[in-house]
Amino acid sequence: MPSAFNTLLEPDLREMLxxxxxxxxxxxxxxxxxxxxxxxxxxxxxERAWExxxxxxxLRQAEIFENFPLDYQVVLVRTIPHQALSRIIExxxxxxxxxxxxxxxxxxxxxxxxxxxxxxxxxILKLLEYPEDSAGSLLTTDYASLPADISVxxxxxxxxxxxxxxxxxxxxxxxxxxxxxxxxxxxxKLILAxxxxxxxxxxxxxxxxxxxxxxxxxxxNEILRNGFIAMxxxxxxxxxxxxxxxxxxxxxxxxEAEQDAYRQAAVAPLDDGYLETPFFTLAWKxxxxxxxxxGASSLTAHVLNFFEPGDASWMVxxxxxxxxxxxxxxxxxxxxxxxxxxxxxxxxxxxxIAWREIRIGTVLGTVLAVIAFSMAWLxxxxxxxxxxxxxxxxxxxxxxxxxxxxxxxxxxRIGVDPALMSNPLIASLSDMLGVVVYYSVAHWLTxxxx
Amino acid sequence: MPSAFNTLLEPDLREMLxxxxxxxxxxxxxxxxxxxxxxxxxxxxxERAWExxxxxxxLRQAEIFENFPLDYQVVLVRTIPHQALSRIIExxxxxxxxxxxxxxxxxxxxxxxxxxxxxxxxxILKLLEYPEDSAGSLLTTDYASLPADISVxxxxxxxxxxxxxxxxxxxxxxxxxxxxxxxxxxxxKLILAxxxxxxxxxxxxxxxxxxxxxxxxxxxNEILRNGFIAMxxxxxxxxxxxxxxxxxxxxxxxxEAEQDAYRQAAVAPLDDGYLETPFFTLAWKxxxxxxxxxGASSLTAHVLNFFEPGDASWMVxxxxxxxxxxxxxxxxxxxxxxxxxxxxxxxxxxxxIAWREIRIGTVLGTVLAVIAFSMAWLxxxxxxxxxxxxxxxxxxxxxxxxxxxxxxxxxxRIGVDPALMSNPLIASLSDMLGVVVYYSVAHWLTxxxx
Numbered sequence: 001m002p003s004a005f006n007t008l009l010e011p012d013l014r015e016m017l018x019x020x021x022x023x024x025x026x027x028x029x030x031x032x033x034x035x036x037x038x039x040x041x042x043x044x045x046x047e048r049a050w051e052x053x054x055x056x057x058x059l060r061q062a063e064i065f066e067n068f069p070l071d072y073q074v075v076l077v078r079t080i081p082h083q084a085l086s087r088i089i090e091x092x093x094x095x096x097x098x099x100x101x102x103x104x105x106x107x108x109x110x111x112x113x114x115x116x117x118x119x120x121x122x123x124i125l126k127l128l129e130y131p132e133d134s135a136g137s138l139l140t141t142d143y144a145s146l147p148a149d150i151s152v153x154x155x156x157x158x159x160x161x162x163x164x165x166x167x168x169x170x171x172x173x174x175x176x177x178x179x180x181x182x183x184x185x186x187x188x189k190l191i192l193a194x195x196x197x198x199x200x201x202x203x204x205x206x207x208x209x210x211x212x213x214x215x216x217x218x219x220x221n222e223i224l225r226n227g228f229i230a231m232x233x234x235x236x237x238x239x240x241x242x243x244x245x246x247x248x249x250x251x252x253x254x255x256e257a258e259q260d261a262y263r264q265a266a267v268a269p270l271d272d273g274y275l276e277t278p279f280f281t282l283a284w285k286x287x288x289x290x291x292x293x294x295g296a297s298s299l300t301a302h303v304l305n306f307f308e309p310g311d312a313s314w315m316v317x318x319x320x321x322x323x324x325x326x327x328x329x330x331x332x333x334x335x336x337x338x339x340x341x342x343x344x345x346x347x348x349x350x351x352x353i354a355w356r357e358i359r360i361g362t363v364l365g366t367v368l369a370v371i372a373f374s375m376a377w378l379x380x381x382x383x384x385x386x387x388x389x390x391x392x393x394x395x396x397x398x399x400x401x402x403x404x405x406x407x408x409x410x411x412x413r414i415g416v417d418p419a420l421m422s423n424p425l426i427a428s429l430s431d432m433l434g435v436v437v438y439y440s441v442a443h444w445l446t447x448x449x450x
Numbered sequence: 451m452p453s454a455f456n457t458l459l460e461p462d463l464r465e466m467l468x469x470x471x472x473x474x475x476x477x478x479x480x481x482x483x484x485x486x487x488x489x490x491x492x493x494x495x496x497e498r499a500w501e502x503x504x505x506x507x508x509l510r511q512a513e514i515f516e517n518f519p520l521d522y523q524v525v526l527v528r529t530i531p532h533q534a535l536s537r538i539i540e541x542x543x544x545x546x547x548x549x550x551x552x553x554x555x556x557x558x559x560x561x562x563x564x565x566x567x568x569x570x571x572x573x574i575l576k577l578l579e580y581p582e583d584s585a586g587s588l589l590t591t592d593y594a595s596l597p598a599d600i601s602v603x604x605x606x607x608x609x610x611x612x613x614x615x616x617x618x619x620x621x622x623x624x625x626x627x628x629x630x631x632x633x634x635x636x637x638x639k640l641i642l643a644x645x646x647x648x649x650x651x652x653x654x655x656x657x658x659x660x661x662x663x664x665x666x667x668x669x670x671n672e673i674l675r676n677g678f679i680a681m682x683x684x685x686x687x688x689x690x691x692x693x694x695x696x697x698x699x700x701x702x703x704x705x706e707a708e709q710d711a712y713r714q715a716a717v718a719p720l721d722d723g724y725l726e727t728p729f730f731t732l733a734w735k736x737x738x739x740x741x742x743x744x745g746a747s748s749l750t751a752h753v754l755n756f757f758e759p760g761d762a763s764w765m766v767x768x769x770x771x772x773x774x775x776x777x778x779x780x781x782x783x784x785x786x787x788x789x790x791x792x793x794x795x796x797x798x799x800x801x802x803i804a805w806r807e808i809r810i811g812t813v814l815g816t817v818l819a820v821i822a823f824s825m826a827w828l829x830x831x832x833x834x835x836x837x838x839x840x841x842x843x844x845x846x847x848x849x850x851x852x853x854x855x856x857x858x859x860x861x862x863r864i865g866v867d868p869a870l871m872s873n874p875l876i877a878s879l880s881d882m883l884g885v886v887v888y889y890s891v892a893h894w895l896t897x898x899x900x
Contacts, residue, residue: 299882
């Protein structure tokens with residue numbers, strides 16, 4: 001659905017811009033969902049996107065801005081005048097803006113900070129201090145809090161004037177003057193309560209809370225297990241320092257599952273989606289592990305050499321290494337593509353993915369072939385034998401990379417769960433191919449003596 | 451934190467029960483979080499748990515009940531009198547009770563249904579009809595809806611009297627008399643609006659909605675991507691049939707990621723956690739795939755036989771099969787344990803996991819050994835050769851299963867990310883061990899002729 005909006009709305013929007021139709025552009029910025037607007041703008045050059053955004057008030061700009069992926073935010077920031085940018089940062093969700101500022105060059109941050117209102121600046125600096133893997137890094141300080149000794153009626157009036165902006169007004173935290181967390185009330189309970197009741201009479205006192213130093217993943221799991229919209233976070237003195245909201249918890253759970261999947265397939269975790277990750281970043285994140293695994297396989301060759309010494313069986317020594325290289329490269333591709341399919345990243349991208357995997361396979365195959373050649377040379381001291389191993393590794397890594405990506409894509413296209421093409425199954429298919437290639441190359445390079 | 455509650459509260463509770471301290475038990479049931487109460491009760495025999503629960507009013511019973519895992523719910527149901535059980539089902543969240551009823555024996559459902567109020571019964575039957583992988587299966591019909599032509603003041607009054615129970619009151623859907631979805635209002639917007647405004651003036655008209663027939667995973671992703679608390683679901687006539695809430699969406703995302711991880715490692719997806727899955731279920735879900743993969747590897751043996759015919763190199767033919775068997779079994783264990791670690795299932799369970807994996811490894815090793823023996827026999831027609839292959843498969847599958855589980859547990863204990871012990875790395879280590887075992891067994895069984 002969102003992609004349909006994108007293609008439908010973009011031509012209209014460009015038309016409005018060229019006609020200087022300010023009313024139309026303003027309507028575009030205010031009448032649609034921020035996530036839809038962000039998706040349309042993301043498809044445009046950043047100067048154009050800012051031209052559109054500048055028609056909206058700062059709060060709306062911030063709401064749309066939060067919906068861009070972080071790397072697009074970083075690009076867009078460069079086209080926005082500093083004064084306007086500082087207004088946007090003031091209005092952004094407190095956790096999102098800290099993520100953005102963490103990505104900007106120190107010089108830009110230094111220029112921006114003095115332009116940002118004092119209270120917001122203090123808040124940003126405090127949130128920036130929490131370590132990346134702590135619950136503190138997920139905090140937003142944009143929550144509703146009230147004292148315990150007021151009435152329900154007064155509480156509702158105060159909430160109206162606080163009007164906590166975009167995170168959550170649905171959970172209200174009751175604190176004393178030193179901001180110690182005393183209790184909790186849901187907005188539901190507040191509007192159902194007698195207007196004259198005191199908050200202290202109706203609030204829940206035994207509030208489940210997290211600690212700023214808690215592990216980020218554990219904190220997220222705790223929120224999701226309870227099905228809460230948000231959970232309060234306290235410091236070591238039990239003072240309320242912020243809340244973590246359900247959407248950020250779900251995002252953490254998702255990221256951690258993705259990263260586990262990558263690590264399990266021996267791919268260093270990606271920061272972005274599969275197709276968004278730059279070519280050489282992806283090649284590096286795969287290659288480094290393939291090299292480590294090649295090293296481990298070369299030990300197997302040495303073990304085999306102990307049992308099968310002598311020139312006659314040289315091919316056997318490197319058989320496990322050759323087969324493992326193809327299987328590992330194939331498993332990496334399959335895992336990346338299966339994750340990408342589950343994130344809807346692959347629709348209509350089959351040709352692009354094929355071409356990309358061919359290039360990655362060539363690069364990885366070349367690097368591994370050189371290393372495998374050297375390993376074989378050091379064990380066998382024969383150029384033709386070492387060349388056989390090197391060439392075969394090049395071929396199986398190249399084929400493995402390509403077919404490991406194509407098989408799940410093919411299954412998905414015919415409506416079968418692509419994860420059924422499991423990594424061990426891909427490794428098995430790659431084994432068969434590997435044997436054929438290995439013996440054929442050997443036959444050719446050693447002039448038929450094998 | 452929750453487990454601490456468990457051990458702290460359970461002795462107190464047993465004391466209160468034995469002293470017939472009804473006031474104390476009632477306080478236990480009403481003053482703590484339902485999730486905490488559920489966790490304490492889950493540690494008790496189901497008769498005892500019901501003895502405690504029976505002190506609470508039906509709404510509270512239902513809230514606690516929803517927090518039990520589904521399989522405990524099914525057990526507990528047997529100890530609850532039918533009349534009381536039907537009251538609980540009436541009060542349960544609409545999606546949770548449909549999940550429960552789907553698990554009960556048809557006879558029990560037939561006995562219960564007449565005891566349940568008519569409107570609730572109709573709702574249950576309707577929700578039971580949606581296919582398991584559709585957005586409809588995640589529906590709850592417990593949401594707030596209002597007509598468009600009333601004032602904000604009247605809307606708040608009506609919400610107070612509807613008081614939508616436990617799912618969400620925070621999002622209000624505006625419908626016409628045929629329940630067509632016209633618009634949307636958040637409770638936040640309602641309490642901030644002028645009391646005399648009409649809903650039709652302030653509601654959002656372009657409401658993002660899902661269709662009952664949408665794929666369940668896509669629907670969940672859509673809710674999470676937008677960070678909504680809930681999303682409305684319409685039928686093909688655009689009539690509102692229910693909502694899906696953020697916590698159910700996060701649960702689906704989590705389940706799907708788990709299942710992908712299992713499938714990628716060639717384990718048929720588990721319905722429960724690793725330690726909760728019964729022994730033979732787990733053995734079956736792993737074994738079936740190991741057998742398929744063994745079949746694929748035997749093709750590699752035939753391909754090798756084409757290149758290396760003759761008795762001299764019989765060991766080479768089955769080298770890839772032997773090594774792959776160990777690696778595959780190890781990868782399965784590692785994946786299961788890494789997922790269990792990320793779900794906090796493994797704390798203090800290392801010995802139990804070790805013992806379990808030893809038994810599973812023995813069962814899987816025996817089955818695969820018999821099959822591998824037969825395959826080798828059919829290709830080589832030699833009892834000693836086939837026995838070598840069979841015995842080695844038994845050993846590498848057994849060791850692979852055990853070490854594949856223990857290595858991630860060990861990494862976790864010393865504070866290293868257990869997913870770093872990736873499946874290909876486990877396969878590599880298993881290869882080395884496999885070579886040693888294979889040649890040692892061959893040396894022993896063929897009386898030194900190898």
